[in-house]
Amino acid sequence: MIVATAIVLAAQRAGRLDPLAERAGVSHKCLVPIGGVPLITHVLTTLAATPGIAAIRVVIEREAFDLLRPVLRTVAGAPVELIAAADNLADSVGAGAKGAATPLIITTADNALLSTEAVGEMLDCLADGAEGVVALATRDAVLAAHPEGQRRFYELRDNAYSNCNLYALSGPKALSAAEAFRGGGQFAKSARRIIVAFGLLNLLSLRFRLISVDTAMKRLSRRFGVKLRAVILADGAHAIDVDNERTYAIVDQLLPGRARPAFAIAAE
Numbered sequence: 001m002i003v004a005t006a007i008v009l010a011a012q013r014a015g016r017l018d019p020l021a022e023r024a025g026v027s028h029k030c031l032v033p034i035g036g037v038p039l040i041t042h043v044l045t046t047l048a049a050t051p052g053i054a055a056i057r058v059v060i061e062r063e064a065f066d067l068l069r070p071v072l073r074t075v076a077g078a079p080v081e082l083i084a085a086a087d088n089l090a091d092s093v094g095a096g097a098k099g100a101a102t103p104l105i106i107t108t109a110d111n112a113l114l115s116t117e118a119v120g121e122m123l124d125c126l127a128d129g130a131e132g133v134v135a136l137a138t139r140d141a142v143l144a145a146h147p148e149g150q151r152r153f154y155e156l157r158d159n160a161y162s163n164c165n166l167y168a169l170s171g172p173k174a175l176s177a178a179e180a181f182r183g184g185g186q187f188a189k190s191a192r193r194i195i196v197a198f199g200l201l202n203l204l205s206l207r208f209r210l211i212s213v214d215t216a217m218k219r220l221s222r223r224f225g226v227k228l229r230a231v232i233l234a235d236g237a238h239a240i241d242v243d244n245e246r247t248y249a250i251v252d253q254l255l256p257g258r259a260r261p262a263f264a265i266a267a268e
Contacts, residue, residue, distance in 0.1 A: 002103060002123045003054045004168070006047045006078070007096035010040055010060040010068075010109035011085035020248060028064055029242070030109035031071070035255040038071050039242055042112040042260070048077030049261035050116040052123045053105065056080045059096040060109075094175065103170035110242040111165050112251050113258060118238050121231050122168040131174040131226040135166035136213065141236030146250050149240040158212040161232075162239035174226045 010030040012018055018029040026032060030040035040058070047053050055078055058068060062084040072080045086092045097104055103126050105119055118135060125133045139160035142150045153160040169175060211219070213230050221228045233239075237258070242248050 001052050002127045002170075003052055004103045004105050004123060004126070005097075005100045006050075006053050006056045006105040006107070006119075007093065008040065008043055008047070008056060008058045008107060008109050009085075009089070009092060009096070010058050010064075011092060012061075014087060020242065020245070027067060028060070030060070031067060032242070032248075034112060034242065034248065034252055037074070039112055040068075040109040041071055041074060042255070043107060043109055043114055044072070044075045044080060045077075045261045046114045046116055047105070047107075047119065048075050048080075050119040050123075053078050053119065054102060055100075057083050057096045057100075058109070059083045059085045059092045061085050097169075097175060103168060106167040106169065108165045108241060111238075112242055113237045113240055113254060114166065115235065115238070115258070116261070118164070118166060118233050118235070121233065122166060125229055125231050126168050126170045129227065130168070130229040131170050132224070132228040133168040133231055134217075134228070135164035135231050135233055135238065136161040137164055137233045137236040137239040138162075141234060142239045143236065145235065145237035146240060146254065148246065149236065149250055156211060156213050156216065158214075161213060161230075162236075164233055164238040165241055166238065171226070 010028065012021075012028055017027075020032050021027060021029045024032045031038045033039075035042065044056060044058075047056050058072075058080060060068060060082065065082045068082060083096050086095050093106060096106075105122055107114060122133050122135060139153045139162065142162050150162045153162050213232070217228045217230050237254055240247060240250055240254070242251050
């Protein structure tokens with residue numbers, strides 16, 4: 001069995017209070033209550049309950065450490081460490097990965113519908129020889145989970161896909177793929193970000209639906225010098241994270257119907 005360290009990205013954009021956090025009267029979106037507990041609690045308890053996750057690192061601004069500690073005490077299982085975030089996504093991943101002697105599972109604090117099964121599929125893909133893995137869901141699967149669950153998709157030759165904000169990396173070379181996120185991770189919203197991260201040829205191939213997801217992974221493998229693969233998750237709810245009021249309401253609606261690990265103690 002692959003043993004991994006999980007990195008949870010929880011920092012917010014510098015100088016900007018997330019609207020959901022402002023509405024809830026908290027400093028960070030990861031602390032917004034949903035389903036009776038802070039948003040990040042759902043992610044942490046899922047990771048801690050996943051076989052193969054030996055440790056969890058939460059990457060967030062240092063000034064938020066004291067706010068997170070009561071939340072961490074509600075999580076049973078794998079130990080959780082707080083890591084100071086950098087000023088961009090790529091360097092924050094690097095900070096979370098520093099010194100880790102195991103492969104990495106990377107996700108975000110707003111990924112409240114994350115499941116142990118999805119994380120397990122990522123670990124299985126690493127065990128099969130992949131150095132980098134990205135989780136995707138098809139448009140049909142996402143819309144089956146909720147008809148308003150996602151509005152942007154990557155239109156490829158074989159299908160339309162949505163990112164699930166779940167990644168896996170194994171080996172020192174694989175961290176080079178994190179450079180793709182230096183300018184932010186919302187590629188579906190920005191052609192410029194795709195060009196910077198993946199190259200103009202790959203942007204054109206995506207725009208004109210010239211390649212399948214497998215071909216896209218092969219091209220990106222060559223670009224970054226690591227073996228990259230995509231895991232297509234059957235449960236499209238994995239592509240629905242808490243971004244705004246609309247998706248907050250959707251996730252709040254879907255949470256009660258999902259199998260959830262038990263919390264260690266009542267959340268404070």
